[in-house]
Amino acid sequence: MESLVIRGNAFTAQDEYHVQALEDCLVCIDADGWVDRVLSPDDEDYASVLANSRQHHQLRELAAGEYLLPGFIDLHVHAPQWPQAGLALDRPLADWLNVYTFPLEAQFSDQTFARKVYRDFVKTLLAHGTTAAMMFGTIHVDANLVLADECRRQGLRGYVGQVTMDNPDQAPDYYRDHSTAAALAASEQFIQRVQETVDPDRLVTPVITPRFVPSCTDAALAGLGNLAAKYDLPIQSHVSESNWESQYAIDRFGMHDAAVLDHFSLLTSQSVLAHGTQLTTGDMQLLKQRQTAIAHCPISNVYFGNGVLPVHRLLALGNQVGLGSDISGGYTPSLYHNIRQAVKSSRMLTDGVNSQLPAQHRGVADSQITAATAFYLATAGGAEALNLAAGRIAAGCRADLQVVRAHRLWGNETTADVFERLMYQTEAADVKNVYVNGRLVYEN
Ligand code: GUN
Ligand code: FE
Numbered sequence: 001m002e003s004l005v006i007r008g009n010a011f012t013a014q015d016e017y018h019v020q021a022l023e024d025c026l027v028c029i030d031a032d033g034w035v036d037r038v039l040s041p042d043d044e045d046y047a048s049v050l051a052n053s054r055q056h057h058q059l060r061e062l063a064a065g066e067y068l069l070p071g072f073i074d075l076h077v078h079a080p081q082w083p084q085a086g087l088a089l090d091r092p093l094a095d096w097l098n099v100y101t102f103p104l105e106a107q108f109s110d111q112t113f114a115r116k117v118y119r120d121f122v123k124t125l126l127a128h129g130t131t132a133a134m135m136f137g138t139i140h141v142d143a144n145l146v147l148a149d150e151c152r153r154q155g156l157r158g159y160v161g162q163v164t165m166d167n168p169d170q171a172p173d174y175y176r177d178h179s180t181a182a183a184l185a186a187s188e189q190f191i192q193r194v195q196e197t198v199d200p201d202r203l204v205t206p207v208i209t210p211r212f213v214p215s216c217t218d219a220a221l222a223g224l225g226n227l228a229a230k231y232d233l234p235i236q237s238h239v240s241e242s243n244w245e246s247q248y249a250i251d252r253f254g255m256h257d258a259a260v261l262d263h264f265s266l267l268t269s270q271s272v273l274a275h276g277t278q279l280t281t282g283d284m285q286l287l288k289q290r291q292t293a294i295a296h297c298p299i300s301n302v303y304f305g306n307g308v309l310p311v312h313r314l315l316a317l318g319n320q321v322g323l324g325s326d327i328s329g330g331y332t333p334s335l336y337h338n339i340r341q342a343v344k345s346s347r348m349l350t351d352g353v354n355s356q357l358p359a360q361h362r363g364v365a366d367s368q369i370t371a372a373t374a375f376y377l378a379t380a381g382g383a384e385a386l387n388l389a390a391g392r393i394a395a396g397c398r399a400d401l402q403v404v405r406a407h408r409l410w411g412n413e414t415t416a417d418v419f420e421r422l423m424y425q426t427e428a429a430d431v432k433n434v435y436v437n438g439r440l441v442y443e444n
Pocket of ligand 1: 078093097101212241300304326329
């Protein structure tokens, strides 16, 4: 039995390269927040479902110029870095962490500060059409519980990570787990506290979160691998993000960081690794074998990546890829802006950037992706990375949706034009409604 029917024009990813336009469809949502069917006007039940939902005041009809999209899935974002978004992007990764980011994250020992930041952060993600996010918190259990609470209160599907960083060589005294045992105990405590909290819609999932290889001792990496298996949980970390970070793993372990994570049982079908700009073909094959996903963070990569992730190549190889904002390595919570940057960066990878070289030696041929592929990353790709039935407008998926307004239409656009315009020009002001589990969680 439907509890909500949304009528209008919709776009959903068909596959990695194509978008499906659903014209004047009825998206039928059941009382548990699942899409149970999507009807087109030539469906025999269309008229009766329409009449019935209208009669029972369960119909939401989109106005002209409004479109229904799957909610976006931000596959990699640092919630405590929200106060720093759009600031402090002038240094390479290691300096940026030590000079700006660790001092900011350390402030989350104060729960009042955490509440203030996380309330606004969760609201802002929803306001940009993001319905699920895989998030790093800090090393503070109590602040991470505040983040989980804000997700439940405001209706964001949150994958929340208690960050582990216990390596005294790479983390300052004022912001470090003070022993491996304390770090692992904090992770386990966070998991248990989240799992015992009443959460009828099961919106929050705890995530095992070794910050990245440099931050963690061998014993912590091993312990987190065990915890992930014990509780059957997702894992998030950073991989091959920059020249420095890649070289660090080689110097310490004699292997790439992807192999290090694998050695400690941290590459699973529930793992999501951010960035990967420095991954080798062998690393990509390893991630594919383990069904570990990559969170592409194209804006952040401009500052810290020392390269462009070859998204087209990864998809062709069969790797799982989604899209992340990486606040505050990226300056905006908008996945629309990250969709645009993913396309732009791929074009620059194709052509190359050093015009002093002959054109045929400048770039990496066939690297460009389209807006349709970037949209796939932000929706279905992210959902597949999380093993979540969402990211598409289809029967059997969670009703995690956004209604957006296309305000610059002149009447001569094709359906494909409308899609492209939405990808390139939608801003938060154009996001009208957001639904998670079929529940209206944001209205503008
Ligand atoms: N590597 C380790 N920590 C971080 C972080 O907070 N942001 C980014 N972009 N990379 C990291
Ligand atoms: Fe990050």
